[in-house]
Amino acid sequence: MILKKLVLAAAGVAVGVTGFAVSQAKAAEQFIPSLVYRTGPFAPGGIPFADGAMDYYKLLNERDGGINGVKLVIEECDTAYNNDRGVECYERLKNKGSTGAAVFSPLSTGITYALIDRATKDKIPIFSMGYGRTDASDGRVFPYVFTAPSTYWSQASALVKYIGSQEGGMANLKGKKIALVYLDGAYGKEPIPTLKLLAKKYGFSFSGFPVTYPGLEQKATWLTIGRKLRPDWIFMWGWGVMNQTAIKEAANVGFPMNRFIGNWWSGAEGDTVPAGKAAIGYKSSAFHAPGQNFLVHLDILKYVYAKGNGTTTEAKVGQVLYNRGLINSVFVTEAIRTAMGKYGNKPMTGEQVRWGFENLNMSKAKLAKLGLSGFMKPFKLSCLDHEGGSPLRIQEWKGSQWEFVSDWIEPMKDIVRPMIEASAAKYAAEKGITPRKCDGTD
Amino acid sequence: MFYREAGQFKTSYSADQAIFPIRQDRNFLVALFIFAYLAVPMIANEYWLSTILLPFLVFGLAALGLNILTGYAGQLSLGTGGFMATGAFAAYKLAVAFPDMNIVFVFLLSGVVTAIVGVLFGIPSLRIKGFYLAVATLAAQFFLVWVYNKFGWFTNYSSSGVISAPPRAVFGDFFVTGSSAGAIEKYLFTLTLVLVLALAAKNIVRSHIGRSWMAIRDMDIAAEIIGIKPLATKLTAFAVSSFYIGIAGALWAFIYTSSVEASAFDISRSFQILFMIIIGGLGSVMGSFLGAAFIVLLPIFLSNAPTLFGVTVAVDIISHVEFMIFGALIIFFLIVEPHGLARLWQVGKEKLRLWPFPY
Numbered sequence: 001m002i003l004k005k006l007v008l009a010a011a012g013v014a015v016g017v018t019g020f021a022v023s024q025a026k027a028a029e030q031f032i033p034s035l036v037y038r039t040g041p042f043a044p045g046g047i048p049f050a051d052g053a054m055d056y057y058k059l060l061n062e063r064d065g066g067i068n069g070v071k072l073v074i075e076e077c078d079t080a081y082n083n084d085r086g087v088e089c090y091e092r093l094k095n096k097g098s099t100g101a102a103v104f105s106p107l108s109t110g111i112t113y114a115l116i117d118r119a120t121k122d123k124i125p126i127f128s129m130g131y132g133r134t135d136a137s138d139g140r141v142f143p144y145v146f147t148a149p150s151t152y153w154s155q156a157s158a159l160v161k162y163i164g165s166q167e168g169g170m171a172n173l174k175g176k177k178i179a180l181v182y183l184d185g186a187y188g189k190e191p192i193p194t195l196k197l198l199a200k201k202y203g204f205s206f207s208g209f210p211v212t213y214p215g216l217e218q219k220a221t222w223l224t225i226g227r228k229l230r231p232d233w234i235f236m237w238g239w240g241v242m243n244q245t246a247i248k249e250a251a252n253v254g255f256p257m258n259r260f261i262g263n264w265w266s267g268a269e270g271d272t273v274p275a276g277k278a279a280i281g282y283k284s285s286a287f288h289a290p291g292q293n294f295l296v297h298l299d300i301l302k303y304v305y306a307k308g309n310g311t312t313t314e315a316k317v318g319q320v321l322y323n324r325g326l327i328n329s330v331f332v333t334e335a336i337r338t339a340m341g342k343y344g345n346k347p348m349t350g351e352q353v354r355w356g357f358e359n360l361n362m363s364k365a366k367l368a369k370l371g372l373s374g375f376m377k378p379f380k381l382s383c384l385d386h387e388g389g390s391p392l393r394i395q396e397w398k399g400s401q402w403e404f405v406s407d408w409i410e411p412m413k414d415i416v417r418p419m420i421e422a423s424a425a426k427y428a429a430e431k432g433i434t435p436r437k438c439d440g441t442d
Numbered sequence: 443m444f445y446r447e448a449g450q451f452k453t454s455y456s457a458d459q460a461i462f463p464i465r466q467d468r469n470f471l472v473a474l475f476i477f478a479y480l481a482v483p484m485i486a487n488e489y490w491l492s493t494i495l496l497p498f499l500v501f502g503l504a505a506l507g508l509n510i511l512t513g514y515a516g517q518l519s520l521g522t523g524g525f526m527a528t529g530a531f532a533a534y535k536l537a538v539a540f541p542d543m544n545i546v547f548v549f550l551l552s553g554v555v556t557a558i559v560g561v562l563f564g565i566p567s568l569r570i571k572g573f574y575l576a577v578a579t580l581a582a583q584f585f586l587v588w589v590y591n592k593f594g595w596f597t598n599y600s601s602s603g604v605i606s607a608p609p610r611a612v613f614g615d616f617f618v619t620g621s622s623a624g625a626i627e628k629y630l631f632t633l634t635l636v637l638v639l640a641l642a643a644k645n646i647v648r649s650h651i652g653r654s655w656m657a658i659r660d661m662d663i664a665a666e667i668i669g670i671k672p673l674a675t676k677l678t679a680f681a682v683s684s685f686y687i688g689i690a691g692a693l694w695a696f697i698y699t700s701s702v703e704a705s706a707f708d709i710s711r712s713f714q715i716l717f718m719i720i721i722g723g724l725g726s727v728m729g730s731f732l733g734a735a736f737i738v739l740l741p742i743f744l745s746n747a748p749t750l751f752g753v754t755v756a757v758d759i760i761s762h763v764e765f766m767i768f769g770a771l772i773i774f775f776l777i778v779e780p781h782g783l784a785r786l787w788q789v790g791k792e793k794l795r796l797w798p799f800p801y
Binding site: 036038039040043076077078080083084087088091092095110113114116117118120121133134135184185186187189190192193210213423427430431432 | 488489492493497538591598601602603604606607608609620621622698699700701702703705706708742745746756757758760761762
């Protein structure tokens, strides 16, 4: 009796598995996987990002019927910001749809690292927008990884440039003390080489303060910073609950908020609202605008939310991380559109989307056409440069919303690019990769 | 009926001491090996091989390592993550420093390095026991991960502290690491390594070393009185256990994820592996793999289940439900069978002997 039940159960599972394997999208649909984290310790940051990304795909499907008539099919997979779960999601989704997954946005530096080898082998582009492996910006060594529109190294250089302007010139940085508070891991460590190099160049002293995951306990760190080191400026590479804790602790030791600048993952409503009044004056960098005053938001409200299809609530449309997710989808879909310009209006394979990314030109006219005038600066990618090096701006928390307080700041490309190339060359040597030439022959 | 050893006479000492004395067990294992080596690579797709079977094998090996220490020698350890990290970073340093060394030796040597580190952290076990030893090994966990995070030498000064496996072949074109390695090659290589090590472990625990471990576990004073040296016994347990865990860590970094940072081996990894052996069964080679299967495969199955049955559910709800079911199942199994899945297997075998005429 039991044996019979077991056999039946096994047969049931087997049938289920085969059914799972054949359930694929129809021929004229483009499959785009979406790795998200709506659960886990970083969910407060992951949810608005996932909502923004999803809403833009919904808008394209509702308003334009997809991209050039090819409907988009999106499937989310929850990684919980966990590397092995991310790999599992990747393997689960990579072959779905008629042409396989178009592109993966891992949404985590750790997952990006874990996927680079796999995606290169499977010929699926990895789009790590403003995170991940900075030296992957060298398209000769990393043909399938894109870091547009900017990287942590570019960002660090732009931040140094910003405080230079606040101090009245780069020469005044000499003798200043700059501290970096970072989440101890691949993500937080990324900017350190750049900051060390710039410290040498401009004569400021640099000290790093690692914060152990998830970053709820920072008392000792901030006592050292606030009472002992007393830096002139503090940068933060934090994420999730670490950010609000840091803001509160900085206020506790009396560090002036207007000299505390987060990176673009440390400057959203979820970081400042819980810190209350203490957060007023806290700054962060951003490569795109906050708020819902752009044409694209009006369209999202009209075509998606008015029909009751919204992923979140109307009030949350236009939050910093919502807009970040939205622009991620914009780049992904524009890369697909660019690829269709060459290969025809049909679902694109990963390899074709890669071509689309390498020839992506987010010009002013294109941004205007997408309803994103003034949302961000134009940039352009190429075989050589997978970053684009878009300029960024500093935004400040005013107590109820984020506002820009600086003009667009160009990163120091002359310093960052050689570092990228040197690091990528080292990686290529270690992994035995022959870099592409990028002269049109390969 | 099917599983009855009546009539299988042992006529020599070697037959009596064979690793699997019952013929049905041998047949089952041979069938399992044939299935694992021939059928699985043919029927399993890449998803199954690289995200289900590979982590299962790697975790199974790590759990086996911990089981040797905790299940057989009775030394509770929370340093598994740290030892896995040691194996991973040792393998990376060895593979990069000696590009011509065969990857098999890289893995074995990284196991040896971890064994040395494990012995160092095992020294306190001579004076402290039980929960106090758990705290001492906890220090190993935090210290080792901190070291690999802090000092750039271990990652060859990679800016982000992430190591990435260089491409290596076992022989000729049979690449098992790097971007040119196929899922089948990786699977077969890992399977072979894990199988050899598991059979070795099965034999070690039947030998005088294993018996002295169990004597120490059951009552260390009594064991000392009958002539078992506690120092040597406990340290060999730490060495052998760390050797296995180190190789598991190297396999994790090189074969499974192919790039890894120290924080992948944090305290939750140690707990995960401890739970595997608790659920699988303390003091059982088989139990290590059953526990690994339970902890690794069940969450993946649960998160795939709604798609399997054609139901569309929001991903966050799936994740939350997955946690709830997983937790409930752990409690259920521990209530029904506190000695783990291996004991359940044992009970099943005993029942099968009498089937279909139980008395």
